Amino acid sequence: MEFLVASAIGILTAGGIYLTLRLRTFPVILGVSLLTYAVNVFLFASGRLTVGAPPILRDGVSTYTDPLPQALVLTAIVISFGMTAVVVMIGLGAFLGSDDDHVDDQPQTDEDRSEDAS
Amino acid sequence: MSLFFIVALPFLGALLPGLMNSAGRAATAGVTFTVSLAAFVGLLTNLPAVLAGNVVMARVDWMPLLGLNFSLMLDGLGFFFALLILGIGLLIITYARHYLSRDDNMGQFFTYLLLFQGAMVGIVMSDNILLLLVFWELTSLSSFLLIGYWKHLPEGRQGARMALTVTGMGGLAMIGGMLMLGQIVGSYDLSVILQNRELIQADPLYVPALVLILLGAFTKSAQFPFHFWLPHAMAAPTPVSAYLHSATMVKAGIFLMARMWPVLSGTPEWFVIVTTAGLITMVLGAVIALFKHDLKALLAFSTVSHLGLITMLLGTGTAFGAMAAVFHILNHATFKAALFMSAGIIDHEAHTRDIRRLGGLRKLMPLTFVIASLAALSMAGIPLLNGFLSKEMMLEEAYHTVLFGSPLLVPVLATVGSLFSAAYCFRLIGHVFFGPVRDDYPAKPHDPNTGLWLPPALLVVLVVAIGVAPFLAEPFVKLVTASVLGDAAAVPTAYFKIWHGLVPALYMSLIAIAGGLLMLALFKPALFVWDKAPRPEAKVIFEAIVEAVAKLARAVIHASHNGAFSRYAAIALVVMVAVGYHAWSTGTVGPDTRTVQYAPPVFIAAWLMLATATAGLVILHRNRLLSLILIGIVGLMVSIGFVFFSAPDLAMTQFTVEVVTIILLLLALNFLPNTTPVESTVLRRVRDTGVAVLGGLATFGLSFHYLLRDAVDTPISEFHLANSYKGGGGTNVVNVILVDFRGFDTYGEIIVLGIAALLIYAMTETLLDGPVRARLLNRKPDQARSGNKHPMMMVVLTRVIMPVVLMVGFYIFLRGHNEPGGGFIAGLIVSIAVVMQYMASGFGWASARLRYPYHGVIGAGVLIAGLTGIGSWFFGKPFLTSDFTYVRIPPFEKFELATAALFDLGVFLAVVGAVMLSLESFSRLARLAGYHDSDEPMDIDPLRDDTKAAGLAAAEKKGV
Structure with a gap:
């Protein structure tokens, strides 16, 4: 099970990195979302994996899962929504303003320059 | 008078001239004069002590760990300079009152002047060299403002810039020198440093420290080869030249050399x-x-x-x-x-x-x-x-x-x-x-x-x-x-x-x-020879140096910082992995202490779906709609994973966030192209794959490593588990951590969330005001629009479901303290209920029925949470200390009342407001882009007069 969780984190990271390195805003946003999953799961897993022992106190139960990473990840999930929304808005604003959704500043090609000149 | 007051008076007094500006020039100058006079008299009260040869001290610890303390001292030298600064200051204020013309903003002038005066008095009274540096830089800044006081004159602006550049660079050098000096002596207090002549002069760092400190002093006091800024600073009004550039500020460098004279x-x-x-x-x-x-x-x-x-x-x-x-x-x-x-x-x-x-x-x-x-x-x-x-x-x-x-x-x-x-x-x-x-x-x-x-x-x-x-x-x-x-x-x-x-x-x-x-x-012939003789023009040389440095900076920046985001990201990722690898290979790795747990088939299935969806997302990401579905699957699998690993709160949060995120991305996709074109070269894709695999392997290795080992130290979680019920009054430890143990974190987080939403709102406003507005109004939809945008079935369904969802939200909110749930999750659930109304009946209909603007909801949430925290002050407890009690009101059973619930209410409101404000902002863009919205709840309504509906449909057709 540990292997599967670790590999899931790895897969999510790899996919996230690949998409983050794309040239258009939308895939980059998706990539960042994947990275967010990876990071959240990673943080969550730092409490180690526990099955069937939720962090709800019960009489007569002595093993609980680690509640601290859960609390931290919970706010991280909500904050990451806010962050995604802001990034999407920036991307959208840039696209609507320039009709261009490239992530990189396009270096001026010779063609552009001759167009400017004419 | 305490030394603190003497230093503080000009700074505090600097507020007054600006306020008095409208009361007339005499009043403005008068108040400035009074402030200076008060400081001057305060200084004179210390005269007997100084004459008796005592050193007057005053000290407040500011950042003792850094060695930075607000400690002041007044000895003969400090008194002498303070007397010059305040005494000549009084004369200058009188003079400036009559010198400045009616067009000059006198309040501004005297505010700058008092700021300068305070900084200067601070320099000569500092007992701590770090504090002295702070005041030193303040004089550079206030001098910059004063030289450039006549903003309309280019010479004034250039002179101010030059003075700031030269004295600022000198100040930087001096910081280095002073830090070395502090290192040598082991204290940043002047009174201690001045006792250690032999120690300082024997240290190998003496020469570098001396050179750096002298650089600061020479630039400030316009010594060769840094003398050229002073004549250009003469573009300032004459009272400034008389005060700063002859009597006081340029003497700061001299003061420093005199101050350090015994040891340097x-x-x-x-x-x-x-x-x-x-x-x-x-x-x-x-x-x-x-x-x-x-x-x-x-x-x-x-x-x-x-x-x-x-x-x-x-x-x-x-x-x-x-x-x-x-x-x-x-x-x-x-x-x-x-x-x-x-x-x-x-x-x-x-x-x-x-x-x-x-x-x-x-x-x-x-x-x-x-x-x-x-x-x-x-x-x-x-x-x-x-x-x-x-x-x-x-x-x-x-x-x-x-x-x-x-x-x-x-x-x-x-x-x-x-x-x-x-x-x-x-x-x-x-x-x-x-x-x-x-x-x-x-x-x-x-x-x-x-x-x-x-x-x-x-x-x-x-x-x-x-x-x-x-x-x-x-x-x-x-x-x-x-x-x-x-x-x-x-x-x-x-x-x-x-x-x-x-x-x-x-x-x-x-x-x-x-x-x-x-x-x-012989002046005439001498002048003739002087005019003929070639000599370097300092300003030209200075500007050439500045230009050369700027050129170098540009070259370096453009080479390393070419605007290609993907390049920065790739470089950053490779560096991060390399640093991580270095740490890994140089650190010690303990043996495994945990055993691998058995993975049931259902878990393997979920893993397979997650892996497949991620791979599919990467391969098919050019089809943007499809990629949204795939990322939805990934999010769902992550939620299921949380369920599996005993984290019900996380699962619920992830699940609800997933819904609003997808809606948000769909709204954005409305405007963005539906496909991503193939642009990158094969080589580039191979490179990116390489980086991605590297990063993936690194996180996999790290995760797998620590999943098989116990924490090196005892986690603090045991404390939370032990005290959750006793101290926080709740059995859901995660929720108690959020609203109680780490309530301050949560408070910060809801504020951040609120700021994010307001940011989105502000950007929407900007977009709607700018040229984008016209673009949106003229936009042709790239796909055929549905004839029935607000279908009756959906409208009816969402209306029926609304109270149910609200009830669920309420229930989740209430049970949060003891069972999975809480303000965050309830907020997201309620948001989804409201979003459904928007989806079913459109923006126009829904926002017409909106009673409370979402900004207010965010504000109310943050305010409630903050007030709950402040409430504990009234009981002499620190911010956000929680309390709870059990009450019994017949015929109900005994139940709990906790201040944490009030805090959670704040969280709830902030989340609802933030999520709704973000989504609403997006739909406002959409509304402008030719999506005609009726004010009716649904497009086809059997109860309504059909002719009106037909007219509406015709108008729609024309629009499209």
Whole structure:
């Protein structure tokens, strides 16, 4: 099970990195979302994996899962929504303003320059 | 008065002139004067203690761990400078009141002036060198503001920039030097540093520290080769030139050298650097000053020259030199400030400062003539005026100084400097006041009103008084000298006298005065030679250097920072993995302590789906709609994973966030292209794959490593589990952590969330106001629109489900403290319920029924959470201390009331407001883009008159 969780984190990271390195805003946003999953799961897993022992106190139960990473990840999930929304808005604003959704500043090609000149 | 008040008064008082601006010029100047006067009187109350030889101290720990404390001290030297700063400040304020014209913003001017005054007093009273640095930089900044006070003049702006660049760079160097000094001594307190002469001078860091500190002092005090900024700073209004650039700020560097004199001076390095720089500056400044036609430029270069003189005296490292330096600081401040103010009077009355256009003012402005001439003669070193006394002492000291093995070098150069100094003083008097009265002055000159001539006149009274009766100043100068010298040397016994007998200094003085008169007689041919001689223009060189540095910076930045985000990301990722690998390979790795747990088939299935969806997302990401579905699957699998691993709260949060994120991305996709074109080269994709695989392997390795090992130290989670019920009154430990143990974190997080939503709202507003608006209005939808955008089935369903969902949200909220749930999750659920109404009936219909703007909801949430936290103050507890109790109201069962629930309510409201505000902002964009929204809940409504609906449909068709 540990292997599967670790590999899931790895897969999510790899996919996230690949998409983050794309040239258009939308895939980059998706990539960042994947990275967010990876990071959240990673943080969550730092409490180690526990099955069937939720962090709800019960009489007569002595093993609980680690509640601290859960609390931290919970706010991280909500904050990451806010962050995604802001990034999407920036991307959208840039696209609507320039009709261009490239992530990189396009270096001026010779063609552009001759167009400017004419 | 406490030293704190003396330093704080100008800073606090700086608020007043701006406020008094509308009350008139007299009131503005009056309040500034009062503030300065209060500080001045406060300073004088400390006079008895200083005269008794005590050092007044005041101290408050600021950042003790960094060694940065707000500690002040007042000894003779500090008192002397503070007296100059506040005393001359009072005169300058009076003068400026009459000097500034009605068009100038006087409140702003006096605010800057008081800021400067406070910073300057701070420098001379600091006992902590880090604190001194803070004040030091403040004087650079306030000087920048004052030089550039006339913002409309390009010279003012350029001069201000140049002054800030030069003094700012010097300040940076000085920070380095001071830190080294603190390292050597082990304390940043001046009083401690000054006791450690041997320790400092024996340290290998002594020379670097000395050079860096001197860089700071030389730039501030305009010593060669940094002298060039001072003349350009003369673009400032004349009161500023008189105050900052002759009497006070430029003396800060001198002050620092005097302050550090006991520990830094006396070594060959100090002697060679300081004396040489001072000598060169003194001669160079005097020669240039002679040939300047602008009165203020002449005075500026003469200031440079005199600062050089003082520096040279400090450089010799003898007690007599230090005493001469202190005496000359006093004398120079009196006669030079008087001269600057006189130059300002001439400029003010004759409307020109060009010496070539003046002359004959003796008859037109007799009062100004007397004041300026006495001050200038003092500067030239004529007996019975104070300049003579300190110049004589300087020449005496120079006569005994052997530099570079030559006993003649210093005396000859000092005489040459004095000669040119006398020459420009004579020129100032001769060419401005003597000669025939002209009839082509830009304005008819006459003596000014009292406010303008009284301040310089008072200074000239001092000039004459000290000059005639030097014994008046002697005890004070010796007191200050004693505090400069510290324990390093004894105060010289020499008396201040006008007549010393036929000593070498007298002959040197005579040569200088006679040579000065000769120079004036030969001025025309000398000027001809000067104008013909090639000489470097400092401003051009400075600008060339700045341009070269900027070019270099541009080249470096453009090469490394070319605007390609994906490149930065790739570089950052590779570096992160490399750093992680380094840590991994150099650290110690313990053995496995946990066993791998058995994975049931259902878990393997979920893993497979997650892996497949991620791979599919990467491969098919060009189809954007499809990729949204795939990322939805990933999110769902992550939620299921949370369920599996005993994290019900996380699962619920992830699940609900997933819904709103997908809606958000769909709204965005409305505008963005539906596909991503193939642009990157194969090579690039291979590179990116490589980076991605590298990053994936790294996180996999790290995760797998720690999943098989226990934490190296005991986690604090045990504490939370043990105290959740006892201290927080809840059995859901995750929720108790959120609203209680780490409530302050959560409070910060809901604020961040609120800010994010407001940011989105603000960006939408900007977009809707700008050129994008027209673009959106003219936008043609790229796909056919649905004929029935608000289908009846959906409308009915969402209406029916709304109360149910709200009830669920309420339930989740209430149970949160003891069972999975809480404010975050409830907020998301309620948001989804509201979003469904928007989706079913459109933006127009839904927002028309919106009673509370979402901004307010966010604000209310943050406010409730904050007030809950503040509430605990009333019970003498720290912020956000929670409390709970159990109550029983028949016929209900016993239930719990906790302040944490109130806090959670704040969280709930903030989440609802933030999520809704973000989504609403997106749909406002969509609404503008030609999606006609009716105010009706649904497009086809059997209860409604059909003709109206048909008309609506027709309008729609036309629109599309």
